[in-house]
Amino acid sequence: MKIALIGYGKMGKTIEQIALKRGHQIVSIIDINNPEDFNSDAFRGADVAIEFTTPATAFNNYMKCFEANVPVVSGTTGWLEHITEIKEKCEKEGKTFFYASNFSIGVNIFFALNKYLAKIMNRFPSYDVKMEEVHHIHKLDAPSGTAITLAEEILENMERKDRWTLESPEKPTDIAIHAIREGEVPGIHKVTYDSDVDYITIEHHAKSREGFALGAVIAAEYACGKKGFLGMEDMLKF
Structure with a gap:
C-alpha cells in the first residue's frame, strides 16, 4: 500500500x-x-x-x-x-x-467497557460520574478527543446527565472532565462513579505512542x- x-x-x-x-x-x-x-x-x-x-x-x-x-x-x-x-x-x-x-485497540476496548458500565450505572442515581485525562504538555486541545468520546458515550446511556463541562460542573446534570497537561505522558483516561459509600473507577493508561x-x-x-x-x-x- x-x-x-x-x-x-x-x-x-x-x-x-x-x-x-x-x-x-x-x-x-x-x-x-x-x-x-x-x-x-x-x-x-x-x-x-x-x-x-x-x-x-x-x-x-x-x-x-x-x-x-x-x-x-x-x-x-x-x-x-x-x-x-x-x-x-x-x-x-x-x-x-x-x-x-x-x-489504540486498547482504548477502543475501553470505549466499549465505558458504554456498558454507563448503561448499568444509569439504574443507580446515588453514583455521580466524573472524568480525568492526562496528556503531555504538547497536546493543544483540552479535553482530549478521547475524553470527549468517553463523555458522549456516557451521555447517550445515562438519563440523569445532559452535557460535559471542562473542569467544574455547573449543575448536577453535568459531567466534569478534569484535564491535566504534564511531562511526556502519552495518555491516561479515567472514569469514576462516586457515591457516599464507595466508588468505582475504570481507567486506561497508554505506555507509548x-x-x-x-x-x-x-x-x-x-x-x-x-x-x-x-x-x-x-x-x-x-
Whole structure:
C-alpha cells in the first residue's frame, strides 16, 4: 500500500516506522514546510493519507486530500465543528474518511467497557460520574478527543446527565472532565462513579505512542478501497 503522511512530528515518525515494518511504502511526507506537495504526483498517487496534525490545520488538509481523491485516515482532534461537512463529502461525493479520536485497540476496548458500565450505572442515581485525562504538555486541545468520546458515550446511556463541562460542573446534570497537561505522558483516561459509600473507577493508561500508531496503520489498511465515513466500530465490529 502506498501511504502519504500528513504531519511528521513524533506520531508521524512512529507511523512511518510501523508502516514500513508492515510492508507498506511511504510515497509522500507533507509537513508545515512543504504544503505545496499536496499537488505533487507522489501525493496524488497514494492509496491513503494518514493525517496527524493540529486542530487549526486539519480540516484544510482533509479538503486537499479530497481534491486529490486520496482517502484520509485522521487522528487529529479538536476540529469536530466541521464533521457534518466531512460526512456530506463522503455521502454525496463518494469520498473516504476514517476518523478516530483514539486509534489504540486498547482504548477502543475501553470505549466499549465505558458504554456498558454507563448503561448499568444509569439504574443507580446515588453514583455521580466524573472524568480525568492526562496528556503531555504538547497536546493543544483540552479535553482530549478521547475524553470527549468517553463523555458522549456516557451521555447517550445515562438519563440523569445532559452535557460535559471542562473542569467544574455547573449543575448536577453535568459531567466534569478534569484535564491535566504534564511531562511526556502519552495518555491516561479515567472514569469514576462516586457515591457516599464507595466508588468505582475504570481507567486506561497508554505506555507509548506505538499503540496509537499501529491502530492508525491498521485503519489505513481497512479504509483502502472503501468509501464513506468510517470509524473504529466499523473496523473492530464490537
